[in-house]
Amino acid sequence: MNTSRTSKTLLASALAALLIAGTGCSSKAEEDKPADAADGVRTGPGVTDDRIRLGALTDLTGPYATLGKSIVQAQQMWADETNAAGGICGRKVEIVVEDHGYDVQKAVTAYADLSTDVVALPQVIGSPVVAALIDDIERDQLLTFPQAWAASLLGKDPVQVLGTTYDVDMIAAVDFLTRTKGLKKGDTIGHVYFEGDYGANALEGSTWAAERAGLKIVDQKIKATDTDLSAQVSALREAGVKAVLISAGPAQTASLAGVAASRGLQVPIVSSAPGFAPQLMKTPAAKALEAMLHVVSAAPAVSSDLPGVKKMVASYEKKFPGSPVDSGVLSGYNAAQLLGADLKKACEAGSLTREDVVKTHRSQKNADTGLGTPQNFSDVNRPASVSTYVLKPDAKAVGGIVVAEEAHVAPGIEEYLNS
């Protein structure tokens, strides 16, 4: 009767496990009820009398490890600065960092672990990660700033895409080409893009803008592992493109520019913001990039003259000497500052519960951190900003890139958003 004994033991342990899990849940539920702290501010999960806990779901070991490290360091710097100035709402700010290595399964586990005891997430890396968590985030009303800019992430109250979405960037890119590079009706442009949300959303924008301008788009879909774009360049040259858009990673941008230059396809290339990294300026493609590439971005270059950016870059270089100053530093620091402003305002209104933090956030119509253009968070279905910078690689500049055109709203964007 060995089997029956085994199954009894199994049953007993399963029951015990359930019991433990059950008590765990109930005690947590009581903890999570909003309560008034000693200073009269209503608090919920993640906020105690003396500290505010924030969470970061980042990638420190996967494909976006460099970006993840930059954002983590920049936000830690913000937390240190904030705490040195007395914290927020009389409380110290603390950021709990969990690494998911760009693995959705790990991210889901990390979220479950993290979400019970934080009030907001100033950083979540990866479109697939955000997509997997979006329902949980909505249920938990956990204000989240994803480091992803697909338009599919709009429309959820607690999820805030900062700046422009990929489609808006590409509309601005097409505008840049027709305005300054002499592209006219009937011309063909190529668009090389990653499979997935990022590329699809970018292509949506470029297709719309091309149609509006009477241009024809030749699209080339690639994967993150495609780093030799020779075949794509041959095909684009065959198609007689007058310019190329690219919405991929830095490695692909470098290969595209390098191959195009070497094959005599001397056309302007415009990339989405994630397609550039300072490391590119040390590859053999640097010269081609300087000659041909522009980047459309909602954020200015880190070498920008904006006083806020200059101050941040100086402190970052002092605190983390040797770390590259890339766009992640700027976007991470910006996100943290915006969240800090939300928390301050929510505290003044007397509540730091998650729901009230989200509500306060959505009431901000002109949030300006001095690190770029002001943002409007009040319409959940619209990008927070529609004005974009045009940047240009420059090996000598901090972050390998400089501002070529100041922030402006490209024509047609309102029409696109209302269509």
Add this chain to the structure above:
Amino acid sequence: MTGFLDHLLNGLALGAVYALVALGFVVIFKASGVLNFAHGSLLLLGGYLTAVLHDDLGFVGALAAAVVVTALVAGAMDRLLLRGGDRDPRAAHVQTIVTIGVDIVLVTDLARRIGGDLLTTGDPWGDSVTRLGSVTVADSRLAAIAVSAVVIGAVFALFRYTAWGLSLRAASEDLEAAALMGVRLTRVRMLAWCLAGALAALAAVFLAAFPAPGLERTTGQIALKAFPAAILGGMASPPGALAGSLLIGLTEALVAGYQSELHVLGEGFGDVAPYAVMVLVLLVRPTGLFGAKGAVRV
């Protein structure tokens, strides 16, 4: 027409590099019956070593060092982790799984070291190109074709004319008989692993060279593209690996080049094309292009 020639040359160059990788798969499979899933990480190791050493040793020195070290690591992998399979042919399956584990360990560590960087190997070709009529081709690709041809020729000669080659061929025919005839299986095996490691390190340099922007943490994954090449060539056949690699390289370049014309086949057809070709070939010739017919006495 220019486009077609362009694609053709791209494909040949790609195929030549894949051949170096696929040949590694085949040599290991022939000698030990193991499918080496750690081949991609060996490749990454070779590329990484070349990249970090070229400042001090110069390109040729760094490459030589990388080739030797990768060969030794591959050999050590066989000796230390995959022991005990010499007598029991079934152990090959277990060892194949072990290589997956080794791959994870190696790749994780190398990815940590490389981070988000794009490493250059300091190769002498840079971004220079050669014009052949209306077609432009990167010098690094021409070098890849030339070097692959020489190296693959040398490996074939090794198989054909050396005692080790004879032993290897004997061992892959019949392990037991070979052992009885005095073939030192352990040494034959280890040398095969070393050779495969060396080939992988060499391939890494060409995969990181110009049309690609440099060596990244994901470069090793390209080795997986040589997998269908080795399989459709017949897994145990070196000429098969060569033919399979060229076929896969050409398929990939042509499918990517004519992507817009191939839209009818659905988005992302380029990713599946190598495997589609593999399946088609296997449907017609189940043992691969040059695979041995499995004769079984009944």
